[in-house]
Amino acid sequence: xVLKDFLAISGEPGLFKFIAQGKNSIIVEHLETKKRSSAYGxxxxxxxxxxxxFTEKEDVPLGKVFDIIFEKTNGGTAxxxxxxxxxxxxxxxxxxxxxxxxxxYVSDMKKIALWYNILHKLDMLHKxxxxxxxxxxxEAASPTEAAPVEEKxxxxxxxxxx
Numbered sequence: 001x002v003l004k005d006f007l008a009i010s011g012e013p014g015l016f017k018f019i020a021q022g023k024n025s026i027i028v029e030h031l032e033t034k035k036r037s038s039a040y041g042x043x044x045x046x047x048x049x050x051x052x053x054f055t056e057k058e059d060v061p062l063g064k065v066f067d068i069i070f071e072k073t074n075g076g077t078a079x080x081x082x083x084x085x086x087x088x089x090x091x092x093x094x095x096x097x098x099x100x101x102x103x104x105y106v107s108d109m110k111k112i113a114l115w116y117n118i119l120h121k122l123d124m125l126h127k128x129x130x131x132x133x134x135x136x137x138x139e140a141a142s143p144t145e146a147a148p149v150e151e152k153x154x155x156x157x158x159x160x161x162x
Contacts, residue, residue, distance in 0.1 A: 002126055003048035003063050006031075008115070010044035015118050018047075031122055048115065053108075054100035062112070068095050069116050070125060077120050078113040088113070 007016045007028060016028035016039075025038040026045065039045050052059035069078050072095060079091045085106045092099060092109045119125050 003066075006048040006119070006124075007039075008046045008048060008051075008111075009039055010046075012043075015048070015115055031118060031124070053096060053112075054103040055096065056098045056100060060096065062115075065096060065112060066116055066119070066125060069112075078116045081110045081114045081117070 005018045007018055009016055009028070014033075015031045017031055019027040019029050019036060021027075022038060025040045027036060028039050028045075029036045048062055051062040053062065053065055079088060083091075088106050088109045092104070092112075116125075
């Protein structure tokens with residue numbers, strides 16, 4: 001999923017979209033209410049693109065977790081965030097079986113389900129286009145051949161008589 005401009009602000013409900021950079025703050029728009037506000041330097045702002053989930057092997061970016069949820073639910077919504085903690089754990093284990101049980105809490109699972117459902121409701125869950133990635137890979141794999149450069153023959157310089 002492309003999560004570049006989506007933000008979570010600590011202490012604020014819901015998700016926000018980055019609008020612009022101000023002098024001492026950033027201007028954000030709440031995704032559901034469309035209300036614009038400023039997030040100052042004292043607020044803890046996290047881009048969803050920078051969030052990863054701990055697993056036993058490596059950290060999994062949130063975008064990939066959203067892709068897995070999308071596939072498992074056949075494009076439907078995630079589990080209700082008000083579900084019992086044990087149900088949330090069982091659901092999350094289906095999504096990411098090797099998640100770190102020591103580092104990922106039920107509150108984290110609730111946030112992931114909530115954020116996914118918000119983006120699903122607003123139809124903002126868009127997969128990264130594999131065509132663009134494939135195009136970049138083919139350009140990198142086959143370097144363009146430069147046309148041979150003809151060397152100019154230097155003509156001998158004549159010295160001026162002094």
